[in-house]
Amino acid sequence: MSLVNKLSALRDLYNTGITRPFDYRKKQLQKLKAVIEKYEQQLYNALHEDLKKSPEECWVTENGFVLAEINNTIRQLERWMQPESTGTNLVNLPSKSYVIAEPLGVVLIISPWNYPFQLLFTPLVGAIAAGNCIVMKSSEFAPATTALMKQMIEETFEPGYILFIEGDGAHVVPEMMNNFVFDHVFYTGSTAVGKIIYQMAAQQLVPVTLELGGKSPCVVESDADIKVTAKRIVMTKFSNAGQMSVAPDYLLVHASVKDALINELKNVLQKFFGDDPRSSEYYGKIINEKQFDRLVKYFADGKIIHGGRSDKSRSYIEPTLITDVDPGSAIMLEEIFGPILPIISFDTMEQALTIINRNKNPLAFYIFTSSKEKVWLNAVPFGGGCVNNASWHLTNHNLPFGGRGFSGTGHYHGKYSFDTFSHKKAIMKTPTWFDPSIKYPPFKGKLKLFKWIIR
Ligand code: NAD
Numbered sequence: 001m002s003l004v005n006k007l008s009a010l011r012d013l014y015n016t017g018i019t020r021p022f023d024y025r026k027k028q029l030q031k032l033k034a035v036i037e038k039y040e041q042q043l044y045n046a047l048h049e050d051l052k053k054s055p056e057e058c059w060v061t062e063n064g065f066v067l068a069e070i071n072n073t074i075r076q077l078e079r080w081m082q083p084e085s086t087g088t089n090l091v092n093l094p095s096k097s098y099v100i101a102e103p104l105g106v107v108l109i110i111s112p113w114n115y116p117f118q119l120l121f122t123p124l125v126g127a128i129a130a131g132n133c134i135v136m137k138s139s140e141f142a143p144a145t146t147a148l149m150k151q152m153i154e155e156t157f158e159p160g161y162i163l164f165i166e167g168d169g170a171h172v173v174p175e176m177m178n179n180f181v182f183d184h185v186f187y188t189g190s191t192a193v194g195k196i197i198y199q200m201a202a203q204q205l206v207p208v209t210l211e212l213g214g215k216s217p218c219v220v221e222s223d224a225d226i227k228v229t230a231k232r233i234v235m236t237k238f239s240n241a242g243q244m245s246v247a248p249d250y251l252l253v254h255a256s257v258k259d260a261l262i263n264e265l266k267n268v269l270q271k272f273f274g275d276d277p278r279s280s281e282y283y284g285k286i287i288n289e290k291q292f293d294r295l296v297k298y299f300a301d302g303k304i305i306h307g308g309r310s311d312k313s314r315s316y317i318e319p320t321l322i323t324d325v326d327p328g329s330a331i332m333l334e335e336i337f338g339p340i341l342p343i344i345s346f347d348t349m350e351q352a353l354t355i356i357n358r359n360k361n362p363l364a365f366y367i368f369t370s371s372k373e374k375v376w377l378n379a380v381p382f383g384g385g386c387v388n389n390a391s392w393h394l395t396n397h398n399l400p401f402g403g404r405g406f407s408g409t410g411h412y413h414g415k416y417s418f419d420t421f422s423h424k425k426a427i428m429k430t431p432t433w434f435d436p437s438i439k440y441p442p443f444k445g446k447l448k449l450f451k452w453i454i455r
Pocket residue numbers: 110111112113114115119137138139140167168169170171173174188189190191193194196197211212213214244245335337363403408
């Protein structure tokens with residue numbers, strides 16, 4: 001069957017209405033949960049092969065993360081699906097108004113390689129919950145995880161309901177989007193490819209969610225708790241060897257605490273990963289040679305004060321701290337997306353904001369302080385973030401996760417995923433027993449009354 005015919009089969013199934021009832025959706029979520037549990041060990045093996053993730057890291061950021069999302073969705077779904085009553089304004093009384101959450105139809109989910117399981121399966125949970133038929137496109141750069149995910153999906157679901165697509169995104173995604181009209185495209189990946197997706201979707205006015213990248217700043221104020229701050233920054237920045245969209249891209253530290261912070265960062269790095277992080281089971285590897293070559297070039301953009309070793313044969317780049325970076329150098333212009341952390345000091349907030357504003361609308365923003373959070377949170381437009389923490393906001397399914405502008409459009413997780421994959425149909429029901437002539441022409445002499453009712 002050609003790819004386009006496979007996509008048409010999804011549309012045919014969707015049109016039967018089978019995916020709409022609550023029981024059907026719940027059953028699919030339970031099946032999804034069961035297959036994730038069944039393949040737990042194989043998932044650890046695959047994620048280790050692709051990215052050298054430990055089972056503990058996988059549980060927090062990949063399979064455990066998705067299972068928590070499924071459990072929460074199963075618990076809340078019946079409530080989310082109920083029509084939502086709203087008020088009715090004076091001019092429309094005694095009508096009743098409500099909003100129906102309707103499935104979108106056939107949706108496409110495209111994911112990157114850095115959290116290959118989480119970033120494909122978390123939106124999948126929302127798309128199933130909202131009653132859609134789904135095409136999943138994984139990244140070609142995480143082959144072991146992709147092969148396993150394909151097996152899991154094909155063993156659990158009919159291809160006419162959930163279709164798993166692999167292969168070169170630059171080829172297979174245009175083939176789908178140019179020959180089939182999706183009802184929504186949910187894309188996670190780089191800003192450059194996000195623009196291509198947005199343009200293809202625009203041709204057919206297909207709505208999109210774009211979860212993109214960028215440079216997420218992390219500010220450490222003069223009144224931060226340095227010991228805790230260092231632990232939390234290292235934890236996030238060097239998790240998955242820095243290949244995390246919400247990792248602090250660079251640090252802006254108040255000059256009065258710069259030395260203390262650097263000392264503490266070095267201590268923590270040693271405690272977390274030992275003298276040779278290459279042999280730590282809790283330190284990951286770089287996904288491929290292309291990314292490795294891109295990253296090691298950044299070593300030349302400043303002064304290495306910790307780390308700096310690498311081993312191409314093992315896709316290893318040591319956690320590296322770097323100072324004295326030139327604001328015009330590549331490391332400060334491009335998203336780093338690896339285990340290299342530039343540290344820049346500031347004396348005034350204006351100095352720091354000048355640097356932040358060079359890369360508008362970061363996906364995340366982190367401020368470490370005991371008293372100055374408000375002023376910082378108001379000063380920077382960003383997707384989401386943390387005070388005295390980094391990246392953990394995305395693990396709370398009660399918060400919307402997404403960027404703004406250059407870092408994306410739309411959001412998901414928990415109820416926000418359900419809403420993203422639903423259309424909010426607005427309904428007003430007007431009784432026929434009350435039908436005053438004032439509403440109908442001729443209108444002569446009624447303006448005063450209209451002004452009183454509609455204002
Ligand atoms: P990428 O943009 O190269 O690839 C993402 C997906 O797009 C893959 O499935 C790929 O096959 C497909 N693709 C590639 N070229 C395409 C094209 N020309 N047309 C259509 N589809 C195409 O991204 P990546 O390198 O896999 O991931 C890294 C980027 O993703 C970083 O910028 C990172 O910040 C971002 N990211 C964002 C989030 C988030 O939640 N906002 C999460 C993870 C990663």
